[in-house]
Amino acid sequence: MVFLEGKREMTLQLVGITKSFEQADGKSLVAKVVLQDISLTIDDREVVGILGPSGCGKTTLLRIIAGLDQPTEGEVLLDGEAVSKPGARTKMGMIFQEHALLPWRSVLENVSLGLEIQDVSRSKREEKAMRYLELVGLVSSAHSRPYELSGGMRQRAAVARALALEPSFLLMDEPFSALDPQTRKQIQTDIIRIQEKTAKAIVLVTHSVEEAILLADRLVILSANPGKVRRILEIDLERPRDSMSRPFLEMRKEVLGLLGGG
Amino acid sequence: MIRKLILPIAIIIIWEAVALYVHNPFVLPTLESILSVLLMPTADLLGSGSLLENARVSLFRVALGFVIAALLAVPLGVAMGRWEGFKEIFEGLISALRPVPPLAWVPLAMAWLKIGLASVVFIIALGAFFPILLSTMQGVRGVKRSWQEAVWMMGANDADLIAKVILPGSAPEIWTGMRVGFGIAWMCVVAAEMLPGTSSGLGYLIMYAYGWGQIQVVVAGMVAIGLLGILIDRFFMGVERRWFSWRARER
Numbered sequence: 001m002v003f004l005e006g007k008r009e010m011t012l013q014l015v016g017i018t019k020s021f022e023q024a025d026g027k028s029l030v031a032k033v034v035l036q037d038i039s040l041t042i043d044d045r046e047v048v049g050i051l052g053p054s055g056c057g058k059t060t061l062l063r064i065i066a067g068l069d070q071p072t073e074g075e076v077l078l079d080g081e082a083v084s085k086p087g088a089r090t091k092m093g094m095i096f097q098e099h100a101l102l103p104w105r106s107v108l109e110n111v112s113l114g115l116e117i118q119d120v121s122r123s124k125r126e127e128k129a130m131r132y133l134e135l136v137g138l139v140s141s142a143h144s145r146p147y148e149l150s151g152g153m154r155q156r157a158a159v160a161r162a163l164a165l166e167p168s169f170l171l172m173d174e175p176f177s178a179l180d181p182q183t184r185k186q187i188q189t190d191i192i193r194i195q196e197k198t199a200k201a202i203v204l205v206t207h208s209v210e211e212a213i214l215l216a217d218r219l220v221i222l223s224a225n226p227g228k229v230r231r232i233l234e235i236d237l238e239r240p241r242d243s244m245s246r247p248f249l250e251m252r253k254e255v256l257g258l259l260g261g262g
Numbered sequence: 263m264i265r266k267l268i269l270p271i272a273i274i275i276i277w278e279a280v281a282l283y284v285h286n287p288f289v290l291p292t293l294e295s296i297l298s299v300l301l302m303p304t305a306d307l308l309g310s311g312s313l314l315e316n317a318r319v320s321l322f323r324v325a326l327g328f329v330i331a332a333l334l335a336v337p338l339g340v341a342m343g344r345w346e347g348f349k350e351i352f353e354g355l356i357s358a359l360r361p362v363p364p365l366a367w368v369p370l371a372m373a374w375l376k377i378g379l380a381s382v383v384f385i386i387a388l389g390a391f392f393p394i395l396l397s398t399m400q401g402v403r404g405v406k407r408s409w410q411e412a413v414w415m416m417g418a419n420d421a422d423l424i425a426k427v428i429l430p431g432s433a434p435e436i437w438t439g440m441r442v443g444f445g446i447a448w449m450c451v452v453a454a455e456m457l458p459g460t461s462s463g464l465g466y467l468i469m470y471a472y473g474w475g476q477i478q479v480v481v482a483g484m485v486a487i488g489l490l491g492i493l494i495d496r497f498f499m500g501v502e503r504r505w506f507s508w509r510a511r512e513r
Contacts (some may be wrong), residue, residue, distance in 0.1 A: 068411055090417040100408040103508040104430050113426070114416035147511040165416060 010091065010168040012042040012065070012201065016074035019060055033226035034060055037074070040220060040229070044168060047195060047202045049212035052222030052230075053259060058205045061227065062173050065203060066094050078169075090114070093162030093200075095172045099154040101146040107157050108133065108142040114165040125164075132160040135194060152183035156190070163198065170202045176211070188214055192239070209255050213248060214241050221258050231258050291478035299482035307479055310470055311462060313486055320463040321490070323379065324451045327386025328444055335391050335443075336436060339398025340428065349399075356395070364389035364450045368457060377459035382451065389450040390443035397439020401432025434506035441498035448491050464490075 019035040034057040042048050050058045063069040065076050067083045076083040078091055101110045108129055115125035133139050136156040146154055155175055162170055176184045188211060195202060195215075206212050212219055216235055223230040233255065237247050274293065281290045299305075303313040310316070342349040364385050371381040405428050413427050455465025464487050471479035 066415060068414075086417070086419075089415055092415070094412065094415045096408055096412060098408060100406070100412040102409055102413075102427065102430070103512045104433075104506075113413065117413070117416050117418050117422050117426070145508060147508065161412075 009044040010079045010201075011044065011077075012169055012203070013077040014038055014040040014042075014065065014074070015077065017061065017064060017071045017076065018073040019057065019064065019069070020072045035064075035071075036226040036228050038222075038227070038229055039074075040232075042169070042201055042203060044201050045199050047204065047215055047217045049216030049219045050203065050205045050222065051207065051209065051212050051219060051255065051259065052227065053224045054207070056222040056224035057227030058222055059173055061222075062171055062203065062205045066092060066171050090118070090165050091167050092169045092171055093165060093167040095155070095158050095162050095170065095175045097174045097177060099146065099151075099158045101154060101157055101161070103146050106143050106145055107138060107149070110146070110157060111161045111164050114161065118165070129160070129164055132163045133157075135163070135197065136160045136190065150183070151179050152187055155179065155187060159191070159194065163194075163200075168201060170200045172202060172204045172206075174206055175204075177207070184211075191215065209252055209259070210243055213237070213251050213255065214243060219255065221255065233258075288475045288477055291481060295478035296481045296485070299479055300485060303486075307467065308471060308474055308476060310467060313464075313467075313482065316462055316464050316467045316483075317486060317490060320451050320455065320465065320487075323382050323455075323463065324386055324444075324447050326379075327383040327451070328390045328440075328447050330383065331387040331390035331443060331447070332394055332440060334387075335394035335439075336398050339395045339436070340402050340424065340432075342395075343399040343402025343432070344424075344428065356392070360392050364446070365453055368454065372459070382454045382460065385454045386447045386450045390440075390447040393443040393446060394436070394439040397435045397442070398432065401435025401439075402428055404435065405431035434502065434509040437498065437502055437506060441495065441502075444494060444498065445491065448487075448494070452487055 017035055017038040018033070020031045020033040022029045023032045024030075038061065040048075050061065052058050060069060064071050065083065067076070067089055070084070078088045081088060083089075083092075101107075102113070105113070108126065111133060112125040112129035115128060120128075130139065130142065133142055136159050138153060138156050138160065141149055141153060141157075146157065149157065158175070176187055179187065191202075192215060194200075202215070204212070204215060213235055219233040219235055221230045221233065222228065233251075235251065237251065241248060277290070278293050281292045284290050287295065299307070299313065303317075304315075306312050311319075338352070342352055367385055367388055368381070371384045375381040375384055409427050409431060410423055413423060418426065451463065452465035454460070455463035456469045460466045464483055468480045468483035468487075471477070471483065
């Protein structure tokens, strides 16, 4: 099974992203700055974790990267082109916190939906969808409906769906926070395996420090009110990472320290 | 099971007893006379066609009116549910017209469209229109944002979103609206057929039979009307169970 098809290297650039809302404060409208001047470059094949206290705007930031929300200032460039252009979306796959699978479609139909929109023929898209279902370990559930699956399986299906269009970047918004700890651990391991196999870049928003250190090559730590980049940490722990090992725990301490001062 | 049969059996016994006592077929026909009409649905009744014939005519009218209503209400409902601007333009008119019972439109319908199929279908369409419109709007608004965003991320344009997310996502509500709309349409057709100007259909039949004192035909006609209404409702329910069971699990 070949997944590493010779793709051009792509870069995701955030240039001076600022996002503010108008909020009512008594009688007047006050600008509430949620994100301020965030700049970041994410390379092909990198796993970048975004961590921060609640309210620091990390989900908003991810949505801006995906093109679902617009920044007040600044822009997001995928390979030099603005992400607001229609073509950019398919180069990014998004996984939401709640799986967002369409309940009236089977798992296979959900995973192949992106290919359907791209007008790929039925046999080709089913074949491709099955490949990705195999990768996430859901082949036997291909014809089940989402409501017949457990939470972990649904998220796997969501991953397969995001991968089916073979995007260069995977955006994940706290994808495993709704799962129980055991399932979560299992799927984290799977994500590492999948990432190595498919060599995607991943931008992962999470509020679990362990998860971030486990998966990421780099950690962007945001502070809150307004959301600014506090620090960018390189995580150069060797893989496979053991969350019980000394270096891991020390890294965790450091990150918690940085978060605590938010 | 027995509990369900108590009332029907009691009604049958009481009816027959009272009918025999009163001994006046112009007021309370015996069950036997009613049954004999029902068991010969193809026999001509009073020169105005058989039970089956008139049922066919009523069904045709209601189907026509219903389809017209659906073809207008669903697209409008999708537009009003999806785009706030649309909603603001139409909602004033809709809320003004909605409380008017369809049958109140009969005089106007006759003035505009004259006596005949057109005015009857107009009333039926009016009856079915509002429930379908409102349910469609509600269904569209209830389509989860996350579904739309997920599909948008896969490169869908507006048309794709409507075809692949909005319509399938709101289909259960639209179907429920259609079921309610049909129920109203069925009542409208029977009532509209009772008014002067029609010469066929189940509503016409029972009115005509009353005029001739054939009350057993009236009651038989009512049973037929009720039976057809139930059967069609069952059809709607069956489809809902087969195609839209996902909606209940989603909740």
